[in-house]
Amino acid sequence: MDAFAAVSDPTRRLVLDLLYRRERTAGELGGAFPSVSQPGMSRHLRVLRESGLVRVRKEGRRRVYALRSEGLAPLDAWISKYRGFWETELDSLEAHLDARQRAAAEKRP
Amino acid sequence: MDAFAAVSDPTRRLVLDLLYRRERTAGELGGAFPSVSQPGMSRHLRVLRESGLVRVRKEGRRRVYALRSEGLAPLDAWISKYRGFWETELDSLEAHLDARQRAAAEKRP
DNA sequence: CGCAGACATAACCGGCAGAATATTTATGCT
DNA sequence: AGCATAAATATTCTGCCGGTTATGTCTGCG
Numbered sequence: 001m002d003a004f005a006a007v008s009d010p011t012r013r014l015v016l017d018l019l020y021r022r023e024r025t026a027g028e029l030g031g032a033f034p035s036v037s038q039p040g041m042s043r044h045l046r047v048l049r050e051s052g053l054v055r056v057r058k059e060g061r062r063r064v065y066a067l068r069s070e071g072l073a074p075l076d077a078w079i080s081k082y083r084g085f086w087e088t089e090l091d092s093l094e095a096h097l098d099a100r101q102r103a104a105a106e107k108r109p
Numbered sequence: 110m111d112a113f114a115a116v117s118d119p120t121r122r123l124v125l126d127l128l129y130r131r132e133r134t135a136g137e138l139g140g141a142f143p144s145v146s147q148p149g150m151s152r153h154l155r156v157l158r159e160s161g162l163v164r165v166r167k168e169g170r171r172r173v174y175a176l177r178s179e180g181l182a183p184l185d186a187w188i189s190k191y192r193g194f195w196e197t198e199l200d201s202l203e204a205h206l207d208a209r210q211r212a213a214a215e216k217r218p
Numbered sequence: 219c220g221c222a223g224a225c226a227t228a229a230c231c232g233g234c235a236g237a238a239t240a241t242t243t244a245t246g247c248t
Numbered sequence: 249a250g251c252a253t254a255a256a257t258a259t260t261c262t263g264c265c266g267g268t269t270a271t272g273t274c275t276g277c278g
Contacts, residue, residue, distance in 0.1 A: 008117035009266085013187065020190065026225060040267055042226055061224050061275045069194035076192055078122065079185050081129065085178035110235090118236090135255055149237055151256055156235095170245040170254050 003075050006051040011036060012044050019054060019067040026063045112184050115160035120145060121153050128163060128176040135172045 007013055015029055030041040045065060048054040052071035056063050116122055124138055133141075139150040154174060157163040161180035165172050 004119075004122070005117045008114045010113075011266090013113070016191075020194075027223095030225095036266095037268060038225075039227080039269085043266075046226080058275095063225065067191075067194070069191045072188060072191050073195060076188050079181060079188060082125075082176075082178045082181050083185055085129075085176070086182055114235095120236095136253095139255090146238060147255075148239085148257080152236075155256080167244095172255065 001047055001051050003051050003053060003071055004078075006047050006053055007072075007075065009044070009047075012048055015044060015048065016053060016067060019065060023064050023066040025059075026065060029065065110156055110160050112160050112162060112180055113187075115156050115162055116181075116184065118153070118156075121157055124153060124157065125162060125176060128174060132173050132175040134168075135174060138174065 007016075011033060014033070018024060018029060018032060026042065026045060029045065030036065030038050033041060036044070045054065045056075048065075049056060053068055054065050054071075055068045056065055058064075116125075120142060123142070127133060127138060127141060135151065135154060138154070139145065139147050142150060145153070154163065154165075157174075158165060162177055163174050163180075164177045165174055167173075
């Protein structure tokens with residue numbers, strides 16, 4: 001599963017958000033989501049691992065997960081192409097004007 | 110379907126990439142993907158519409174699709190939190206050094 | 219050694235996403 | 249009006265994803 005698909009799941013995004021602040025053990029992460037069973041979280045973590053978004057290290061019998069934000073680089077690279085598109089008024093403003101024109105045109109044709 | 114899920118599909122990303130350059134009719138977009146049937150493309154376009162990533166206008170019997178890049182803003186907002194994490198050497202360089210240290214430590218303990 | 223804790227994997231299930239075929243709607247053309 | 253074209257929707261089928269229960273593996277500890 002690629003980074004795009006990995007991040008398309010809300011739970012996994014929240015996991016990454018937790019890891020952004022600090023490392024956490026699998027147990028801590030699981031505990032943060034009461035709606036998800038232990039194996040469920042384990043599978044989410046596996047997906048995040050295999051798509052390169054987190055790294056693990058063993059610490060006794062715990063697994064400590066940490067963010068590996070470079071994994072998001074491909075995603076960011078793709079989006080960066082579009083960024084600035086909506087920051088310049090080039091399409092949002094244009095769309096707004098189009099809508100106004102169309103609305104006006106429908107009122108008095 | 111939210112923007113994250115919409116963009117998690119490779120075909121839909123390619124469609125957006127095509128629309129980045131210019132507007133296209135549904136037919137043009139379909140023709141660009143021989144592996145996808147006409148209704149298939151129509152459904153992809155529907156998803157992109159409903160997640161706010163494209164807008165349509167009717168032009169005769171054609172539907173002209175255009176990028177609505179503001180739809181990507183939530184996605185970009187989420188990622189931007191992580192950007193700079195791998196740009197500052199704060200984790201990639203650190204991880205690299207950690208790895209070197211660990212490797213060295215294992216060679217002569 | 220043997221037990222308990224932490225986590226991963228296996229097996230299974232329900233639902234939904236994606237693809238194909240068939241049909242419908244709307245528009246242009248003669 | 250009648251036909252062809254463009255594109256959307258309906259229907260069906262299949263495969264994968266997320267969740268659960270059950271089980272396995274490894275580690276720390278008495």
